[in-house]
Amino acid sequence: MITLERITKSFGSNHVLRGVDLTLPKGESMVIIGGSGTGKSILLKCILGLVTPDSGKIIVGGQDVRDTDRDAFLARFGMLFQGGALFDSLRVWENVAFRLLRGAQTRPREEARAIALEKLRRVGLSPRVADLYPAELSGGMQKRVGLARAIAAEPEIIFFDEPTTGLDPIMSGVINALVREIVVEMGATAMTITHDMSSVRAIADRVAMLHGGVIQWTGPVGDMDHSGDPYLDQFIHGRADGPIESVR
Amino acid sequence: MSLTQHPIRLLALLGRSVLASLAAIGRIGIFAGQTVSHLLRPPFYWHEFGQALLSIGYFSLPVVGLTALFTGGALALQIYAGGARFSAEAVVPSIVAIGMTRELGPVLGGLMVAARVASSIAAEIGTMKVTEQIDALVTLSTHPMKYLTLPRVLAATLAVPVLVAVGDSIGIMGGFLVGVNRLGFNEAAYLKNTADFLELWDITSGLIKGAVFGFLVALMGCYYGMQSGRGAQGVGRATKSAVVAASVLILAANYLLTELFFSA
Numbered sequence: 419m420i421t422l423e424r425i426t427k428s429f430g431s432n433h434v435l436r437g438v439d440l441t442l443p444k445g446e447s448m449v450i451i452g453g454s455g456t457g458k459s460i461l462l463k464c465i466l467g468l469v470t471p472d473s474g475k476i477i478v479g480g481q482d483v484r485d486t487d488r489d490a491f492l493a494r495f496g497m498l499f500q501g502g503a504l505f506d507s508l509r510v511w512e513n514v515a516f517r518l519l520r521g522a523q524t525r526p527r528e529e530a531r532a533i534a535l536e537k538l539r540r541v542g543l544s545p546r547v548a549d550l551y552p553a554e555l556s557g558g559m560q561k562r563v564g565l566a567r568a569i570a571a572e573p574e575i576i577f578f579d580e581p582t583t584g585l586d587p588i589m590s591g592v593i594n595a596l597v598r599e600i601v602v603e604m605g606a607t608a609m610t611i612t613h614d615m616s617s618v619r620a621i622a623d624r625v626a627m628l629h630g631g632v633i634q635w636t637g638p639v640g641d642m643d644h645s646g647d648p649y650l651d652q653f654i655h656g657r658a659d660g661p662i663e664s665v666r
Numbered sequence: 667m668s669l670t671q672h673p674i675r676l677l678a679l680l681g682r683s684v685l686a687s688l689a690a691i692g693r694i695g696i697f698a699g700q701t702v703s704h705l706l707r708p709p710f711y712w713h714e715f716g717q718a719l720l721s722i723g724y725f726s727l728p729v730v731g732l733t734a735l736f737t738g739g740a741l742a743l744q745i746y747a748g749g750a751r752f753s754a755e756a757v758v759p760s761i762v763a764i765g766m767t768r769e770l771g772p773v774l775g776g777l778m779v780a781a782r783v784a785s786s787i788a789a790e791i792g793t794m795k796v797t798e799q800i801d802a803l804v805t806l807s808t809h810p811m812k813y814l815t816l817p818r819v820l821a822a823t824l825a826v827p828v829l830v831a832v833g834d835s836i837g838i839m840g841g842f843l844v845g846v847n848r849l850g851f852n853e854a855a856y857l858k859n860t861a862d863f864l865e866l867w868d869i870t871s872g873l874i875k876g877a878v879f880g881f882l883v884a885l886m887g888c889y890y891g892m893q894s895g896r897g898a899q900g901v902g903r904a905t906k907s908a909v910v911a912a913s914v915l916i917l918a919a920n921y922l923l924t925e926l927f928f929s930a
Binding site: 466489 | 709711717793794797798799801802804805806807808
């Protein structure tokens with residue numbers, strides 16, 4: 419379970435997070451929605467320790483993240499970055515097996531390659547892709563490789579940052595289905611950031627809307643359409659008129 | 667109103683610049699300390715070190731070699747022309763050798779490596795930062811300083827002295843070719859003069875300078891890459907800053923080391 423208590427983060431005079439409280443039960447898939455620049459990515463980065471919150475507490479598996487061994491903590495996570503964040507200088511299979519080729523989870527090179535090929539197959543990529551470099555792949559293939567890398571070490575918790583941004587509707591559907599399948603199959607706890615409402619409906623068990631630096635609304639995905647929250651209604655229906663200013 | 671009409675404003679501006687410079691020096695000092703401290707703590711990424719050694723050392727050989735060859739030749743011509751004013755043309759071999767090994771080999775080699783390597787390291791790491799690859803490294807339980815900075819800095823510290831040694835040899839050969847073919851020196855006499863007047867310390871002092879310059883070049887590339895701002899402009903600025911800082915630091919360090927090694 420992941421619990422966030424009164425998380426705040428400011429950059430100069432820009433108060434991005436103003437006291438975020440959120441609970442994500444183990445094994446559930448939560449999607450965080452909200453306008454651009456509302457701090458969704460910052461929130462994920464706070465949990466991972468890539469950004470240090472100004473105040474508040476982050477508890478993962480009953481332990482305050484500040485008191486945990488950093489390597490052991492990160493070994494529990496997998497993350498799919500918005501742009502894939504694949505390492506240009508490494509081949510596709512070396513990207514996928516990155517964690518298995520170095521550090522505490524090191525495996526023999528052949529075994530790591532076999533695992534990478536299996537994870538690539540799991541995300542619908544053939545073995546011939548394994549020896550290409552990321553620059554030789556399309557955007558959709560890069561996302562799939564990023565997804566394979568995120569699940570390579572079978573993490574307990576997976577974060578997806580805008581998994582379908584920049585993809586065509588068909589490829590978005592493929593990635594959404596993959597994310598959902600993998601989360602269910604692995605029994606992982608998942609947190610996804612997206613603007614894409616089709617992704618929300620395909621991936622989420624629960625939805626949280628971040629607005630004005632706080633969680634504006636949270637609840638099961640099935641309640642989203644009749645929440646009665648004017649902010650959520652405006653966002654999910656993509657209306658220009660409403661309490662959320664369209665010019666920010 | 668101009669700044670000169672407001673001495674306090676001018677003073678404040680000057681103070682801000684000094685404070686900003688001192689803060690930057692402090693940050694670079696901390697960055698250097700952190701880099702060195704990672705050398706003492708496992709793991710060490712041998713594969714990345716090997717790649718950096720190849721990229722910084724082997725692939726810099728042509729540019730360093732050509733620079734040394736032309737510099738050695740030009741140096742021979744200049745010393746001959748200058749020496750002719752007081753009938754000291756015979757000093758060409760020894761001055762070329764001493765000039766190359768003590769000063770021109772390490773400094774020009776360092777500057778060429780700065781132009782080639784500091785820029786490429788800063789651009790590579792800056793792009794990695796902008797595209798979230800550095801964040802990805804962290805989430806994959808890999809320390810960016812250990813994976814990106816330490817292998818490059820160590821490789822440059824070890825590779826640049828070797829480049830300097832090769833550059834020294836090629837530079838002396840450039841002087842020899844010009845001396846023999848253009849200035850009419852006897853081959854055997856030129857070589858004997860070079861060997862007789864060159865001391866071991868002339869060579870080793872240049873190699874030590876090379877190690878220091880290599881460290882500074884890679885450190886600046888990594889530091890400005892890690893500090894890169896967003897977008898193409900941010901990476902471009904980081905690259906430019908890395909080359910400028912590395913070049914200035916090489917020249918400053920060269921003076922300090924020369925003072926340390928050779929002042930009476």
